[in-house]
Amino acid sequence: MPLLEVRHLVKHFIRKQGLWRPPSVVRAVDDVSFTIDEGEMFGLVGESGSGKSTTGRCILRLIEPSSGEVLFRGENVLGFERSRMRLARRDMQIVFQDPYSSLNPRMRVGDIVEEPLIIHQLGTKPERRARVAELFELVGLESSYLSRYPHEFSGGQRQRIGIARALALNPALIIADEAVSALDVSIQAQVVRLMMDLKDRLKLTYLFIAHDLRLVEHICSRVAVMYLGKIVEMGETRALFSQPTHPYTRALLSAIPVLDPDAPRQRIQLDPAAFDRAAPLREIGAQHWAAV
Amino acid sequence: MAAPLLDVQHLSVVFDGSPAVTAVDDVSFQIAPGETLGLVGESGSGKSVTAFSILRLLQPPGRVSGGQVLFEGRDLLTLSEREMRAVRGARISLIFQEPMTALNPVMRAGDQIAEALLVHGQATKSEARARAIDLLNAVRIPDAAQRVRDYPHQLSGGMRQRVMIAIALACQPPLIIADEPTTALDVTIQAQVLELLRDLKEQFNLAVLLITHDFGVVAEMADRVAVMYKGRLVEQGPVRQILREPAHEYTRGLLAAVPGMTKGGPR
Numbered sequence: 001m002p003l004l005e006v007r008h009l010v011k012h013f014i015r016k017q018g019l020w021r022p023p024s025v026v027r028a029v030d031d032v033s034f035t036i037d038e039g040e041m042f043g044l045v046g047e048s049g050s051g052k053s054t055t056g057r058c059i060l061r062l063i064e065p066s067s068g069e070v071l072f073r074g075e076n077v078l079g080f081e082r083s084r085m086r087l088a089r090r091d092m093q094i095v096f097q098d099p100y101s102s103l104n105p106r107m108r109v110g111d112i113v114e115e116p117l118i119i120h121q122l123g124t125k126p127e128r129r130a131r132v133a134e135l136f137e138l139v140g141l142e143s144s145y146l147s148r149y150p151h152e153f154s155g156g157q158r159q160r161i162g163i164a165r166a167l168a169l170n171p172a173l174i175i176a177d178e179a180v181s182a183l184d185v186s187i188q189a190q191v192v193r194l195m196m197d198l199k200d201r202l203k204l205t206y207l208f209i210a211h212d213l214r215l216v217e218h219i220c221s222r223v224a225v226m227y228l229g230k231i232v233e234m235g236e237t238r239a240l241f242s243q244p245t246h247p248y249t250r251a252l253l254s255a256i257p258v259l260d261p262d263a264p265r266q267r268i269q270l271d272p273a274a275f276d277r278a279a280p281l282r283e284i285g286a287q288h289w290a291a292v
Numbered sequence: 293m294a295a296p297l298l299d300v301q302h303l304s305v306v307f308d309g310s311p312a313v314t315a316v317d318d319v320s321f322q323i324a325p326g327e328t329l330g331l332v333g334e335s336g337s338g339k340s341v342t343a344f345s346i347l348r349l350l351q352p353p354g355r356v357s358g359g360q361v362l363f364e365g366r367d368l369l370t371l372s373e374r375e376m377r378a379v380r381g382a383r384i385s386l387i388f389q390e391p392m393t394a395l396n397p398v399m400r401a402g403d404q405i406a407e408a409l410l411v412h413g414q415a416t417k418s419e420a421r422a423r424a425i426d427l428l429n430a431v432r433i434p435d436a437a438q439r440v441r442d443y444p445h446q447l448s449g450g451m452r453q454r455v456m457i458a459i460a461l462a463c464q465p466p467l468i469i470a471d472e473p474t475t476a477l478d479v480t481i482q483a484q485v486l487e488l489l490r491d492l493k494e495q496f497n498l499a500v501l502l503i504t505h506d507f508g509v510v511a512e513m514a515d516r517v518a519v520m521y522k523g524r525l526v527e528q529g530p531v532r533q534i535l536r537e538p539a540h541e542y543t544r545g546l547l548a549a550v551p552g553m554t555k556g557g558p559r
């Protein structure tokens with residue numbers, strides 16, 4: 001059984017356009033299905049507006065989906081009551097993109113990491129403090145920093161604090177929503193290394209949401225490419241990157257700057273009229289699907 | 293190298309305070325006419341401060357503590373503010389990272405382009421309006437005659453960046469400073485904007501000081517590269533040499549941190 005199974009997930013936003021015009025519907029997530037196995041690092045890539053972040057948030061019900069199913073260990077979390085959902089969130093945590101806005105600037109970082117334990121009423125005060133110190137060590141921060149405020153830390157350190165907070169409840173699944181996008185490349189490499197290391201040590205499963213295909217190719221075992229609310233291609237990373245099939249995937253891959261000034265550049269322009277947006281995913285190779 | 297267009301000599305910038313911080317430390321580089329120099333570094337390396345110092349846009353507590361910025365035979369650091377205004381936008385223009393904050397939200401795109409021409413007395417009002425449409429065509433904005441009346445919020449991120457480039461090109465300056473021009477854009481839009489910049493560079497024989505943290509963008513655009521670290525230039529050379537045989541340890545580390553660095557080749 002996969003750890004997470006997303007079935008026909010849909011999120012429509014209604015956009016009012018004024019008094020006399022009918023509201024329009026934005027299909028931010030439009031019938032998205034995928035599964036993630038235990039211990040996997042699954043990449044969900046796409047450009048701004050593709051619906052990748054909305055998908056991540058719908059899984060945690062930070063945004064309530066319009067329809068579909070989200071099965072976590074076989075149970076549909078979309079049917080959970082409030083209290084049950086809160087319990088389920090212990091197992092599913094999120095790390096946000098912006099380390100500057102996702103940490104409360106007026107809380108000490110030790111308290112930030114401790115907060116999930118308090119909310120879920122876990123442990124006594126000394127037990128929680130011990131756990132926080134342990135988490136700091138786990139993400140490579142000194143426990144002497146516990147009483148400092150977020151502004152005293154660099155972007156990379158803040159992202160480590162965000163990771164420590166996400167790990168506090170011992171989750172099984174981490175949704176990393178552009179978790180390293182805002183960081184300098186050398187810092188990014190360190191944080192990615194930390195996330196990979198934690199994956200092995202704590203048997204974590206990741207949904208890694210990103211726009212950086214180079215990074216995803218590097219670290220994910222499977223990848224899904226989103227375009228305008230739909231998954232247009234999905235498969236094992238190697239298969240997808242070596243034989244991109246959907247026109248959008250090809251355009252996206254050809255747009256990545258290559259680190260060789262002499263490499264031949266064949267920019268593939270996307271012609272939205274050249275493919276059927278409604279085409280369903282079909283198997284085009286071993287562990288490789290495309291909506292063509 | 294031909295006589296440089298821009299010759300930065302031993303530039304140093306200090307941010308006063310206790311303690312004072314040296315943000316740019318004895319930095320020297322040249323840019324020839326029509327050449328693109330990629331100035332690469334991470335946040336806080338001093339690359340943007342260098343660019344702002346060249347245009348004398350540095351705000352206190354930052355100040356240039358030494359060096360020269362020779363451009364078209366004059367040291368920009370010694371010009372009066374009035375003389376400097378005639379350089380900015382007309383002889384050297386600047387493209388910022390964030391087109392939404394750099395453009396005036398309550399002014400039509402066309403008027404912002406025309407303004408650049410009017411301020412420098414390079415056109416009459418009616419000429420400026422016609423030139424604005426030409427420039428929007430030059431940066432390949434479809435339907436330019438209509439778009440010229442759009443406000444920034446009506447344009448997508450990539451279109452806004454094109455408007456910024458059109459403003460920068462308006463007075464046909466020989467040098468453009470582009471500070472992370474594609475960082476805020478999606479990768480497919482980035483590819484289009486880089487392609488546009490490459491074509492315009494050819495067409496107008498533009499020299500570009502390209503400030504970026506992305507070696508991929510450098511490989512696409514630059515003729516030469518200067519790598520900045522903690523306010524100093526640690527390495528400088530032709531783009532192929534820097535990418536293939538980086539000499540400085542910091543450059544090697546930076547290149548190694550780029551995911552998929554070893555790949556290259558056609559996709």
